[in-house]
Amino acid sequence: MSDTPWLDDDELATWVRLVALVELLPGVLDTQLREDSGLMHFEYYTLAMLSEAPDRTLRMTALAHQTNATLPRLSHVVRRMEERGLVKRAPAPDDRRATVAQLTDAGWSVVQDAARGHVGTVRSRVLDALSPEQVGQLRQITEAILPRLDPSGSMAGTYTRYDR
Amino acid sequence: MSDTPWLDDDELATWVRLVALVELLPGVLDTQLREDSGLMHFEYYTLAMLSEAPDRTLRMTALAHQTNATLPRLSHVVRRMEERGLVKRAPAPDDRRATVAQLTDAGWSVVQDAARGHVGTVRSRVLDALSPEQVGQLRQITEAILPRLDPSGSMAGTYTRYDR
DNA sequence: TCACATTGGTTGACGCTACAAGTATAGCGG
């Protein structure tokens, strides 16, 4: 750890912009989704993952992995969404320690309604700014970085279509 | 807004990973800085911006722009750091509505001590995962996206070395 | 010079996330 050189100009310029992106993007996503659908982005993402799952049902740990969330965070979010009628919880049949979360019909409607506007935002604010080559580059870049951010390798590597 | 097509497989794979990165990176930065220096990343970044400014002093609005923060957020953070003796606030001489924040000697020491470890984390968790070409690509990608995330164009575009 | 809007910043309340316990079940090793 003793000799980690400083960032050169190119690295620094890149880093500063990446920090800015990480700082600004969540707010952009949250704002649009909240105004149009009354959801935070993390809630949308959670519902979207459930909507793609078999029987629209997932165990909490599996859902936490797919959403890159800690279990406490997910637990709170799911409880609040359950109070709003978007999901319901039930003990898992095979393991009585476990809980499964299932998307309700109301939750299904909410995600479906939210999806169009959300995808529109993703396009207009991010993807439309990039050429197809850049989209590919960004994919490779994020794929290279993510393993280094993920403590235990429980990443979104297992990816399933999460929209539509 | 009516016909925004869904994301194709490549776009979706990219987006899912970008979301994961945005979700995970802040925690990684916060954890290292908190453990090693008792700072959140946003606090570190704020102190670093001040440390590069003339007389280690900036007006709150200018500092907010450089840190991509809202004014209320910055105000709270600066107040808390003032209570810890890292910065101090004073009314601006030229405009009596304005406040300037100045880095104290103690604050200066804290950033300096924090910098090495922080840069080490930035390297080991992000930059080391990328080839020099990818660093350049990421810079161009973020440069393309940021204007679309920034509501008012008050970005970190005005960039000054923030480390060392 | 006197309203009125604008800018610059602070403050308080509320919601969300992280962290630390706590509970309950499951899976061992002996």
Add this chain to the structure above:
DNA sequence: CCGCTATACTTGTAGCGTCAACCAATGTGA
């Protein structure tokens, strides 16, 4: 089976960020 550890959550609390006022100073137009 009987303790022990590990797993799968849930819950409580504390801290940070957002949003909506709010106040003070500054411009601006009549």
